[in-house]
Amino acid sequence: MINFLDLKAINQLDRQAMLEACERVIDSGWYIAGNELAQFEREFAEYCGSRFCIGVANGLDALILTLQAWKALGLLSDGDEVIVPSNTYIASILAISQNQLVPVLVEPDEATFNLCPVRAEAAITDKTRVILAVHLYGQLADMPALNALTRKRGLLLLEDSAQSHGAAVAGKKSGNLGDASGFSFYPGKNLGALGDAGAITTSDETLANTLRALRNYGSHKKYENLYRGVNSRLDELQAALLSIKLKSLDAQTLRRREIAQRYLVGINNPLIKLPQIQGQSALEFESHVWHLFVVRTPCRSELQQYLSTQGVQTLIHYPIPPHKQNAYKEWNELSFPLTERLHEEVLSLPMGPTLSDDEVDSVIAACNRFVVADAS
Ligand SMILES: *Cc1c(COP(=O)(O)O)cnc(C)c1O
Secondary structure, eight states: OBOSOOHHHHHHTTHHHHHHHHHHHHHHTOOSSSHHHHHHHHHHHHHHTOSEEEEESOHHHHHHHHHHHHHHTTSOOTTOEEEEETTSOHHHHHHHHTTTOEEEEEOBOTTTSSBOHHHHHHTOOTTEEEEEEEOGGGBOOOHHHHHHHHHHHTOEEEEEOTTOTTOEETTEETTSSSSEEEEEOOTTSSSOOSSOOEEEEESOHHHHHHHHHHTBTTEEETTEESSOOOBOOOOHHHHHHHHHHHHHHHHHHHHHHHHHHHHHHHOOOTTOBOOOOOSSOTTTOTTBOOSOEEEEOTTHHHHHHHHHHTTBOOBOSOSSOGGGSGGGGGGTTOOOHHHHHHHHHEEEEOOOTTOOHHHHHHHHHHHHHOOOOOOO
């Protein structure tokens, strides 16, 4: 069986260094907000090219707290609108509605699955304050265009970088392409902890200081509370493990690009539509870190079932669009035809830094063997 993602194998790569880090943290007697966190925050800010990194408990909190911080700083207020792609993972949208802000769903660009700058501009009203760009599946949204748009219209630009650690455009990385960026280090992400973890990167010092307070009960100073904050901290143990895994991230991204390139060259079944890459080869293409390798097919359930009989595990990202979720009943009757079609057609093939060439070739061969039985 070729697993969709072999987390156990991935974490074996750094096993010895991680065991030593665990010992160091256990023996330190200091488990929250200490040197390990400070060191990881320095390293990750430097990696992204941003001035500050603020560790938090998970990726959802990274987005929630950034919007909350902008509210605390008077840049946003209840009822303001945030433009967000309609085909994103629900966390991006939850972060908006949990702040009493209004998500404005915008259909993506069909070629990249990412926010379309033209549709985003058309959705701007006099209540719009933020554009939330999600780098879906590991590919950067069109940040040059979105930066130009937000500057022109006086809006804030927030990145959801939960799937795009290390993706870059013109040498500038995800996390340093807007006013602030939320990261997830959920175990299955390209940079994954051994539990929940997340972070915000920004080069805005006022925002960074506000976030440091918000994640810690709204307090800069023990027992003095400036804001109604929360408890959302990245603990020492996870920070120590993330410092180790960060060192392997670029090599693992390169391996993901090799696998993507192999898929792109090898799969040639007219029933399977491959992801579209602008410009150079996938191997060289810095703006995609291949968190997921997502194909489209009009016969998804047949393909998924067939691949499963061939020993290939696949997943669907995502089966139900946010506007069709019970959590957002008020949107269930809205129509986002492209988003709905994508959710019916997308299928994610195995992808991860420990997949071997032989395994990739087996997936390719199985994809190329796939045919649909004639219904008549
Ligand atoms: C994973 C993910 C999140 C949330 O991260 P958690 O750490 O699971 O809270 C947010 N946005 C996107 C696009 C994600 O993929």
